[in-house]
Amino acid sequence: MDIGTSPTTRLTDAQRIDWLRLIRSDNVGPRTFRSLVNHFGSARAALDRLPDLAQRGGAAKVGRICTQAEAEREIDGSRRIGVALLAPGEYGYPPRLALIDDSPPLLGVRGVLNVQTQPMIGIVGSRNASGAGLKFAQTIARDLGNAGFAIASGLARGIDQAAHRVTLETGTVAVLAGGHDKIYPAEHEDLLAAIIASGSGAISEMPLGHGPRARDFPRRNRLISGVSLGVIIVEAAHRSGSLITARFANEQGREVFAVPGSPLDPRAAGTNDLIKQGATLVTEAADVINAVQPIMGRPVELPMSE
Numbered sequence: 002m003d004i005g006t007s008p009t010t011r012l013t014d015a016q017r018i019d020w021l022r023l024i025r026s027d028n029v030g031p032r033t034f035r036s037l038v039n040h041f042g043s044a045r046a047a048l049d050r051l052p053d054l055a056q057r058g059g060a061a062k063v064g065r066i067c068t069q070a071e072a073e074r075e076i077d078g079s080r081r082i083g084v085a086l087l088a089p090g091e092y093g094y095p096p097r098l099a100l101i102d103d104s105p106p107l108l109g110v111r112g113v114l115n116v117q118t119q120p121m122i123g124i125v126g127s128r129n130a131s132g133a134g135l136k137f138a139q140t141i142a143r144d145l146g147n148a149g150f151a152i153a154s155g156l157a158r159g160i161d162q163a164a165h166r167v168t169l170e171t172g173t174v175a176v177l178a179g180g181h182d183k184i185y186p187a188e189h190e191d192l193l194a195a196i197i198a199s200g201s202g203a204i205s206e207m208p209l210g211h212g213p214r215a216r217d218f219p220r221r222n223r224l225i226s227g228v229s230l231g232v233i234i235v236e237a238a239h240r241s242g243s244l245i246t247a248r249f250a251n252e253q254g255r256e257v258f259a260v261p262g263s264p265l266d267p268r269a270a271g272t273n274d275l276i277k278q279g280a281t282l283v284t285e286a287a288d289v290i291n292a293v294q295p296i297m298g299r300p301v302e303l304p305m306s307e
């Protein structure tokens with residue numbers, strides 16, 4: 002199975018266990034996973050060769066290989082909380098995410114799966130957002146939601162939560178840095194519950210029980226841009242994590258939108274720099290819709306404001 006080019010995937014139960022074992026084994030990330038499966042023909046064959054490959058590579062000892070029992074426990078635990086572990090091409094796996102080079106071989110998807118197939122726009126920004134930034138995030142998220150877009154964001158404080166809360170009814174996807182049972186920040190467990198209850202969804206590539214670490218947030222950010230047609234950066238200081246999301250969006254061929262801010266506000270320094278570097282300046286939802294319509298190949302109507 003060449004998972005680098007296959008447009009659809011349908012895993013058997015046995016294959017899903019093998020895929021999970023391989024991606025949960027030491028030193029196997031998404032790119033290595035694809036290389037191994039494409040080279041050896043299956044995840045099972047790749048698992049059999051891992052010890053030999055480690056020795057050839059000069060490793061002092063073979064890294065931990067996820068056991069079948071561990072994989073079965075994760076699959077069972079995921080099912081108990083309503084999480085499906087999906088491969089690219091399976092229904093519910095965000096179609097655009099499947100196109101990036103390091104898309105997760107198995108993605109934990111919780112909630113109504115058809116939300117993942119809506120056209121998505123990412124909205125991210127400062128955790129310590131200004132009042133104006135929060136109001137703008139809410140306005141543009143609501144307008145895009147009413148125009149038929151789902152909003153993807155990272156469930157963080159500030160801009161992220163504002164974008165999620167106003168799009169509960171039109172569709173929003175929480176992209177998690179930890180496992181589905183390790184919500185960060187913990188104060189947003191109620192927000193995640195509301196997202197799921199409203200008919201929207203959450204995604205994570207991390208195993209159950211995995212509490213997010215600092216290095217997990219950039220990995221999460223590539224998923225926010227990966228699921229989206231484009232990403233709106235509302236507020237971002239220099240060295241902000243939101244700028245990492247913008248960089249991933251550029252690398253993935255996604256549109257990058259930035260909201261201008263006062264030169265005197267450090268929370269706008271990063272977004273103003275993005276505009277200088279060629280990001281699309283955004284002051285209303287129509288700016289985003291006009292940019293992504295050619296990608297979608299169909300017109301999008303923005304409802305009239307009341």
